Amino acid sequence: NAGVTQTPKFRVLKTGQSMTLLCAQDMNHEYMYWYRQDPGMGLRLIHYSVGEGTTAKGEVPDGYNVSRLKKQNFLLGLESAAPSQTSVYFCASSEGPGQFDYGYTFGSGTRLTVV
Amino acid sequence: QQQVKQSPQSLIVQKGGIPIINCAYENTAFDYFPWYQQFPGKGPALLIAIRPDVSEKKEGRFTISFNKSAKQFSLHIMDSQPGDSATYFCAASRMDTGRRALTFGSGTRLQVQP
Numbered sequence: 001n002a003g004v005t006q007t008p009k010f011r012v013l014k015t016g017q018s019m020t021l022l023c024a025q026d027m028n029h030e031y032m033y034w035y036r037q038d039p040g041m042g043l044r045l046i047h048y049s050v051g052e053g054t055t056a057k058g059e060v061p062d063g064y065n066v067s068r069l070k071k072q073n074f075l076l077g078l079e080s081a082a083p084s085q086t087s088v089y090f091c092a093s094s095e096g097p098g099q100f101d102y103g104y105t106f107g108s109g110t111r112l113t114v115v
Numbered sequence: 116q117q118q119v120k121q122s123p124q125s126l127i128v129q130k131g132g133i134p135i136i137n138c139a140y141e142n143t144a145f146d147y148f149p150w151y152q153q154f155p156g157k158g159p160a161l162l163i164a165i166r167p168d169v170s171e172k173k174e175g176r177f178t179i180s181f182n183k184s185a186k187q188f189s190l191h192i193m194d195s196q197p198g199d200s201a202t203y204f205c206a207a208s209r210m211d212t213g214r215r216a217l218t219f220g221s222g223t224r225l226q227v228q229p
Binding site for chain 2: 004040042043044045048050090092094103104106107108109
């Protein structure tokens with residue numbers, strides 16, 4: 001059981017380039033999330049999805065776009081990368097809303113450097 | 116605006132010591148408080164969680180203490196081991212527009228020395 005798989009694991013981009021980060025989960029979870037992790041900032045929510053075909057903005061959505069065409073996949077796109085987007089990106093998934101004692105399952109992360 | 120404040124930023128203890136990590140929140144709408152553990156190169160993983168109707172929860176060597184009136188909660192690791200060396204994140208959860216929203220603290224890097 002793979003859980004949440006992120007690809008790629010590492011990437012170096014030049015300023016202005018575009019790329020897509022892929023997240024796949026095999027737990028049939030409804031909810032999926034994209035976070036970025038920066039030193040001293042914890043994890044900040046970029047975008048999330050409450051089901052196939054839906055997306056919504058999180059805390060820091062500017063410069064990113066997402067799509068959830070299939071329930072198991074959640075894509076994060078950078079159309080024109082900037083050095084400020086250098087970060088470690090984590091995808092997570094969870095079961096439906098309104099329940100206690102459920103946790104998020106995180107992927108192992110994508111380390112992105114924009115030069 | 117950081118809704119969950121976590122301290123300290125880093126912590127070094129000797130094996131067998133009891134590291135304590137503290138978190139504070141302001142929003143009284145939070146109603147579920149999980150802790151996540153993250154090892155280098157890995158994603159965070161749920162460690163233990165507490166609801167505000169109890170003051171303490173223990174799971175193995177990990178204990179959460181919760182003070183609802185002070186809006187504070189803390190993680191204690193009993194008999195800490197070098198394998199506990201990791202970054203720990205507290206979090207607070209609330210319902211927000213039909214979904215359960217999770218807000219993370221800034222993290223504490225724990226090093227347990229042999």
